[in-house]
Amino acid sequence: MQDLEERIAHLTxxxxxxxxxxxxxxxxxDVLERRVAMLMQRAAEAELDAGGTVPLADQRPPHW
Structure with a gap:
């Protein structure tokens, strides 16, 4: 019985x-998700400030 109590205590x-x-x-x-969201927003704002019309994430890669 004592063995079982010890096992239960260990498992608990x-x-x-x-x-x-x-x-x-x-x-x-949660913290990392907020940071990623902030970085994505900053990147999108930087693309718009650079005069891009289509966000870089939506453009097809040049090898397609």
Whole structure:
């Protein structure tokens, strides 16, 4: 019986540790998504300021 209690305690701690890791990664993903959105907006504004009519992301590559 004590062996089972030790295993349960170990598994409980592992689950809590993994939960903390997932929560931290979720926050990091949110920050990275905001940064990517800001960078995409800056790039789009820079393309418009440069006088481009079609955003670079929408243009076909020259080898097509």
């Amino acid at each position: 701690r592992t689950v809590e540790d993994l939960s903390d890791i997932v929560a931290r990664q979720s926050k990091q993903i």
